[in-house]
């Protein structure tokens with residue numbers, strides 16, 4: 628018995644020693660990590676000899692405090708865009724990892740913005756992939772008006788012109804037959820534009836869509852039928868003349884401001900692209916589609932390449948009230964992304980299609 632107890636004691640002591648060794652080792656690991664951090668920090672908080680020489684060459688050594696390290700200045704002196712007039716800006720603006728960083732500073736400085744304003748704009752927005760320097764001032768103005776919005780949304784919405792009234796600064800769409808063409812209250816197609824390859828829809832030959840969209844529509848409608856839902860397209864491609872008479876009639880009925888909330892001006896209707904269709908459920912008489920139909924559309928449309936173009940709670944992005952009946956063809960991949968990300972096509976376009 629006694630021997631067993633001693634054995635146990637020895638075992639406990641051994642375990643204790645192992646634990647202590649492990650603790651010491653762990654501490655030293657953390658400690659060493661701190662050391663490396665310190666060394667790295669030291670490396671980046673002073674100018675290298677090379678940088679100091681460069682400053683000499685550029686004749687700015689007497690203009691800057693070489694003891695106070697600025698990564699922005701250290702980057703600027705090696706940039707082709709270096710501008711001696713803006714040395715104080717470089718010295719005082721927080722560094723942002725972006726290839727165009729120095730160009731951005733020059734641009735905003737030339738625009739007359741103060742150092743702190745530039746610092747704020749660039750550190751807040753310039754890391755977003757859709758950042759546009761030309762819109763930089765508008766980002767901060769829009770943020771002031773909409774403090775609740777996330778910074779990424781500020782960038783996207785300003786890029787979409789949503790800080791301006793509808794139908795101002797409108798742009799003609801260049802690639803009008805593109806499957807991703809964005810038509811909205813700021814982007815229009817020519818009055819004379821007619822898409823190629825328009826074909827009648829399989830269950831309503833009075834209306835047409837671009838062939839690829841008409842084929843997808845057929846798949847979509849047949850899949851709904853299997854789940855007991857009947858859809859018939861009531862409007863698909865609409866030419867600008869037709870849109871004009873529609874819009875004019877709404878204006879004379881409700882006035883321009885009201886009509887603009889639910890109808891597009893001629894040239895600004897997505898229906899002119901031939902990729903959109905308005906659905907109708909003939910078994911449902913109150914509206915075009917029932918709420919159950921809409922739930923099915925929300926869950927399934929993307930599988931056939933369609934998106935809900937004007938979803939609920941998005942009027943301030945799409946410019947239109949919710950339209951549960953209007954779907955737009957964009958192809959299966961993009962439709963799935965828009966569905967999964969739960970964003971509007973307008974946002975998707977600015978974030979992933981448009982080049983910035």
Ligand SMILES: [Zn+2]
Nearest residue numbers: 903904905953
């Ligand atoms: Zn529609």
